[in-house]
Structure formats: C-alpha cells, structure tokens
Amino acid sequence: MSSPLPPSSAGVSAAALGRGTTWLAALAGLAAVLAGFGLAELAAGLIAPGASPVLVVGALLIDLAPAWVKELVISLFGTGDKVALLVFIALVAAVLAALAGILEYRRPPFGRFVIVAAGLVALAAALTRAGASPFDAVPPVLAMVVAALVLTMLTNRLRAGRAPAAAASVTPAAAARAALDRRRFLAYTGVSAGVGVLAAIGGQLLTAGSRAADAARALFTLPPAAVPGAPVPAGASFEIDGLTPIITPNAEFYRIDTALSVPRIDPSAWTLKITGLVENEVEIDFAELLALPLEESTTTLACVSNYVGGDLIGNAVWLGYPIRELLARARPLAEADMVLSRSQDGWTASTPLEALTDDRNSILAVGMNGDPLPLEHGYPVRMVVPGLYGYVSATKWVTELVVTRFGQETAYWSTRGWSEKGPVKLSSRVDVPRENATVAAGTVTVAGVAWSQHVGISAVDVQVDGGNWNAATLADAISVDTWRQWRWDWPATGGSHTLRVRATDANGLVQTSKLADVAPDGATGLHEISVSVS
Ligand SMILES: Nc1nc2c(c(=O)[nH]1)N[C@H]1C(S)=C(S)[C@@H](COP(=O)(O)O)O[C@H]1N2
Ligand SMILES: [Mo]
Secondary structure, three states: OOOOOOOOOOOOOHHHHHHOHHHHHHHHHHHHHHHHHHHHHHHHHHHOOOOOHHHHHHHHHHHHOOHHHHHHHHHHHHHHHHHHHHHHHHHHHHHHHHHHHHHHHHOOOHHHHHHHHHHHHHHHHHHOOOOOOHHHHHHHHHHHHHHHHHHHHHHHHHHHOOOOOOHHHOOHHHHHHHHHHHHHHHHHHHHHHHHHHHHHHHHHHHHHHOOHHHHHHHHOOOOOOOEOOOOOOHHHOOOOOOOOOOOOOHHHOOOOOOOOOOOOOOHHHOEEEEEEOEOOOEEEEHHHHHHOOOEEEEEEEEOOOOOOOOOOEEEEEEEEEEHHHHHHHHOEOOOOOEEEEEEOOOOEEEEEHHHHHOOOOOEEEEEEOOEEOOHHHOOOOEEEOOOEOHHHOOOOOEEEEEEEOOOOOOOOHHHHOOOOOOEOOOEEEEEEOOOOEEEOOEEEEEEEEEEOOOOOEEEEEEEEOOOOEEEOEEOOOOOOOOOEEEEEEEEEOOEEEEEEEEEEEOOOOEOOOOOEOOOOOOOEOOOEEEEEEO
C-alpha cells in the first residue's frame, strides 16, 4: 500500500518482505486446493461422473439440511437454490484453503491436517451417495493428496524466500536472493492454480461429452397418446397481459429437487420395479412402458414450499401410463396403504396407495407438453399425481415403487420435519396488476389463477381495501386437476389500494385467511397486493 518499493524489487526492506507473507501463505493454500479440486474434477470426468468433490459435498449438505434451512434457502433464492449452495461451498472451501495455507506456513503440518480432514469429509460424502461405486473414492482422495503435496511444496518455497529476521542483517545480496525466491514462489503458485483451473475445465468437458442421456433424449420421439387428453377449452384462457399462461412452457416450469447434478439416466438401462407388499413383483423397462397405451392428461403441479402468492406451481400436459394399471399387475396386499417411490439418486416420496389406485390421472409420465420429459423434470420417467404436493408424489427419475405402510417407511422430507401426507391446499394468486404497480384510474383488470387440485374451483372473489367481496369471472376449467384463471374489472379510484383474492372450492370450502407457514404441510392465507392508482 504505502510501501515505497514493490515487494519483488531487489532493494526491498526486510519489514516489507515480512509483511505480506501471511497473505502469500493464504494464497499458497488457495492455489494448492485449486490444483487438488481441478485434478479431482478431471478424474471425475474420466472415471466417476457425479463423484466430483464439490457435487458430493453439496449433495451431502442438501441431505443434512433440516426443513427450516430448505425453507430459508428457497425463500431467499427460489429456484436459484443450487447456485447459492455452490457459491456457499466455494466460499467455505476458499476460507479453509487460506487457513490451511497460513497454518502450514506457521505450524506445519497443521495445514495439511485441515486438508486431510476436508478430504475425508468429501470421501465420506462420495461413498455414502445412493448407488456409489468404489471408483467414487478416487476424486476426493486425489484432491486431498494433490492439495497436501502442492501446499507443502509452496510453503517450502515461501519459507526459502523469507526475509532474514533482523532488518539490520539484510545485505543487498541476501535481499536480492529473497526477492528471487519470492518471484519463484509466485510463479509456482500461479502454475498450480492454473493447472487446477484447466483440469477442472477439462473435467467439465469430459462429463458433458459422456452424457448418453442427453443424446438419447435428443434422438427420442414420443409415441402418440393412445388416449388423447380433453383439449384445453378455448375459454380456459383470458388474453390478459401479465396473466400466467394456462399451460406453463417447459422452460418456465419451476424446478425443485435435491439433485445438485441432474441425474442422467440412459433410458435403455432404465427399469421400474414394483416391490414390497405385493403378490407379484413387477419390473418394466422403458421400451415396454412406451409400448403401453399412453394417456394424456393436464395436471397442475405445486410445491409445498410455495408461499402464498409464490410461483412454485405450474400446469402441463403430461403423457404417461396410469400407475393404477401397473399396481393392479402387482396386486398390493390388503394391509398396504402407501407407496414409497424412489428415484435413481435415492430420494423418496410417500404417496397414499389410494391416490394411485383410484380413478384420478396418477401416471408414470414420459412426456411434458409434447416433449420428452426435460432432464431436470425427471427424464426418462417421473410420477405425476393430481391433488398432492410434489414432495409426496411427483418423484422424478423414478426407478422403484415400494408398496408399504405409512407406519413402516418414512420418505425423504418426512424425516426432515415435513408432513408424511401432503394434499394440495386451496389457494389463489393475483398476477395482474403486479405488486406495487401504478395504474390509471378507471376500469382496471385484476386477474390471476386459483387452484384446488382434484377438487376444483367454484368461485373467486376480490376485495379492495378490506371492503366487500366482489365475484370474479372464472375462465373455463380444463378439469378439477388444473388451476383456473379468473378476472375482475375493478372501478379504480385514485390513491393507494390493497387488493386481496379468495377462492372457493367445488365443495364450498372458502380459502382461509389464517396464515400458515409452508412447513410442515403447505402455506395458507390470502394473497394481497398493493397498487397505486393515479
Ligand atoms: N427425484 C426427485 N424427485 C422429486 C424431488 C426431488 O428432490 N427428487 N422433489 C419433489 C418436489 S419437492 C417437487 S415440488 C416436484 C417438482 O417438480 P418439478 O421440478 O418438475 O417442477 O418434484 C418432486 N420430485
Ligand atoms: Mo416441492
């Protein structure tokens, strides 16, 4: 900062040489860890896709997170939760790396101990993943060994370039030698970090190249529906700017799951097993599934983490085969009351057996809005169950259905404080005007959506500033399993106003104004927005 000469200058004082050493030691730690991480990414790309230390540690953190953390992360970052987690891991790793560098410089071998400890956590994370193989140990072990070796080498370099203790004893020749060593240290550090970054990029390219699932999906064409869905009625959709489209395009469909790296399943290797309390275990592969008479249905999927007014909900036309038919082949025993569906990555959901055997459109879906399921939405096969939140029904990348009892098995989120059953709650949302919008006085169109999957919506009312409830006009329903658009023409007068919406379901149940948090079984309350009228 105020140093008269740059540190690499031959005439630098001992004090100036000593000052920056802590930072340089931290830098050595960062470079060493970068080299280790990078080579581990490369190794993962070559032999163990999915076992990258960053991803396995991230996955472990996701699995360890209690319900309130999930809720907090989703409320802060929404569907950007995974990017937020990766940034968090990178920051923690950087802090630990810098700490390891300083410790190794001041008190060897404690810096290496930090690295070995972190490496063992990554190793444990890699080997406890669902479907882990012994090869998955290679990337974390490599990261640990490389980081420890590079750290030792760099801190030795740094010590060689250390200034003599007393300023008085620094001869120009000694100072010049120290400065040269310091430049060498910086060069080695730069090379280590550079190798790490290049190796990480190489690893990314390799995993991208080996993505058989992407290629298979790109070549795959959906078979036609044997039972086409009822067409979406023209009257199901008001043409209003800013109103949520009645069918959510795939690219805009919310995504919520615990999968830090999207499972990539080769459909030719995919099977679904039905096991547990059944008379007859069933196993079906992808070709067999596609050869069955597939049915089309429109179902609105909602996340239990959707707060009142939130956007973790979407509506799609799904193509799939009724789960009820496959369960009929398996013949569940009389005592069974639940199906635990399991995905390829080990995630589970508990669905009441009845919701899968009654006449609703509970399907094993292969198509979404005319396309094969997108990878993030469960390719090649997922479950879609009308009327239940996703966490208890909508298993993506599904590979097993275990017929069981609620008393016997507990699903992923139920072991983390969420309810074991999750029927979707009656709710409604204002889409236009937007929160805090300014509109012109006169007739203002207020519009939004309302849903009560598998029951249906019979009325929607809008209230201005706590006054009377005004009946909104409902668009045509597609079915009881989908959301419904509504609109109301508001004679708006100048000033600030609050608009609230309230839906009534087909059973006459009126949406409650009582506030409930999203945990443990879904939010309640009325969506309210502020608008100023000029
Ligand atoms: N395998 C797997 N399936 C899963 C999940 C998951 O974490 N893993 N999350 C569920 C949750 S909580 C929801 S809300 C829906 C979301 O489905 P979408 O991402 O296709 O919108 O998927 C469900 N299926
Ligand atoms: Mo969810």
